[in-house]
Amino acid sequence: MKEKRVLRIIENMQKHNLKQMIVTSPAAIFYLTGKWIEPGERLLALYINVEGDKRLFINELFPIDKDEDLDLIIYNDVQDPINIMRDFINRDQILGIDKNWPSHFLIKFMENNIAPGYVNSSPIVDRVRMIKDEEEIALMRENSKINDRVMSKLVALIAKDYDEKKICGILSELYEEEGASGFSFHPLIAYGKNAAEPHHDSDKSRLSTGDSVILDIGGRKDNYCSDMTRTVFYKELSDEAKNIYNIVLEANLEAIDKVKPGARFCDIDRAARGLIENHGYGKYFTHRTGHNIGIEVHDFGDVSAVNEDIVQPGMIFSIEPGIYLPNKLGVRIEDLVLVTEQGVEVLNSYTKKLQVIE
Template sequence: MKLNRLNKILIKMEENDIPQMLVTDPKAIFYLTGKMIHPGERLIALYLNINRNHKLFINELFPVHEDLGVEKVWFDDTKDGVLIISEYIEKGKTIGVDKNWPARFLLHLMELNTENKYVNASFIIDTLRMYKDEEEKRLMRNASHINDMAMEKLQNLLKEGLTEKQMAQRLATIYEELGADGFSFNPIIAYGKNGADPHAQCGLEMVKEGDCVILDIGCIKDNYCSDMTRTVFYKSAPEKAKEVFNIVLEANKRAISMVKPGIRFCDIDNAAREYITEKGYGKYFTHRTGHSIGIETHDMGDVSSVNTDILEPGMIFSVEPGIYLPGEFGVRIEDLVLVTEDGHEILNKYNKELKIIK
């Protein structure tokens, strides 16, 4: 167990009157144990108790033989894992449960232990994961470095006349060649009018001269995610598209320039949104300015107009303003930003200025 993280969680449990907790999200279990286990539909749970009587309930199907610093309680497919868990839970006391634990497990536990009070305790780990330690910062920088290299290789492929879907397939190969562990999310590669959909699906569209091309890509490396968007032009850039591009680029830069401890997330969103609105495209900026990222592409926390939380050192999030004109094109420019002690660090180094692929 990663004791520093565990101790912080136990303190938060006490502060919130949650004496015991079931951690069931594989990514949260990894955060505490350093071991990523993908259980599929099967049950896995890490039981935490402020009296430190911790247990890891795990199916024998998963060969986790190394010492994780917590006692393992094994079961197999013929056993009722929830029943086994219920026998370790302190009766009559509040128990925190992950927000994503399947109802078939949670409802069964509630039927077995009717005298317990059940609360959503995901916020305890999720809020701690917002602050990256030095090792996590290193891993995030490395994932973004791989993503920078992948972006360059991907842009060079535009000359080959591949469809959006074929580009995504090539990207998977690029990541493998660069040593990444796969996609952190399904890539968004959108030509021309397809880019007007912020979450476009890669299709059979072929790139054409004058197309505005959105490349929103990310990989996983050592269980940490990267995410970056660049918008480029193919062979030529129409004047209107260039105008919109420059507005989005300036919005991206203005928002990032705000990042430092003490600033609110909503202030960053406002910096991007107000500029785009001032230029007459406010109604075409249809999403929040960014999201937190780490072990998951979307960690807890976002850069939005309603998030008044204060920035603190160690936080990492995206800044990705966009303008989407239905039936025409879209532009989005995204960087990952780390809050430092006195300012910020941009994790993406790849060029984001206007670029025409010849």
């Protein structure tokens, strides 16, 4: 068990007057136990109460080392784990449950009156996970360095006339070469007019002279994620494309400059969005400025116009403004940033200088 993390969860439970909860998200269970388990359709649940009791309910198909700080309640495929769990839950107290727990488990809990009521307790865990500890920060720094090296290799491949999908396949090999275990999300490789789709699904498209090329990539190592976007141009660069690139770069830098303890996420978004709007491209910046990241590529929290949460040391999130002209071109520049006691540390070092690939 990651005891310091568990204690932070219990402290947050007490603040919200919640005495017991079950954690079912594999990412959250990994955060608290150091054990990654994908249960498929089977029940996996970590029970925690404010007295410090911790029990992991797990199918025998998923062997797990005994942990002296964690009681294992093991069931098999002919047993009903819900009936087993009911004996360990205080039936007089509200029970917190993850927001994404399959409904068939929750409905059975409700039908059996296992607790007098249920609340979504994911924010209790999510808000603790927003503040990375030193172990997590070290892993995120390392993963971002890997992503920098992969991006450098990737940009060198652009001139080789591979289609988007082929580049994605090669990218998998690059992450393996650098010691990552795979993608943290499906990479976005977009040429020309495809780059005007912020979530383009890479296809067989090939490069044409003057194309903007969006490279949005991230790898996973030690169950933590990286994420970065760079935009380059193929052989030629129009004046319009150059202007848009410089605006997006300025927006990226302006937003990063606003990152510090005490700032609000919405103000960081406003720094990027306001600059792009002032240049007349506001309607072409169609997504939020960023998202939190860690064990999941989209951890809880985002850099958006409606998020008034205060930025705190230990948070890690993306800064990724973009401009997308439909059927023409797109530009996005993304870095991961770590909030420090003094201000901000940019985790990515791969160049943001405008590049035209010959």
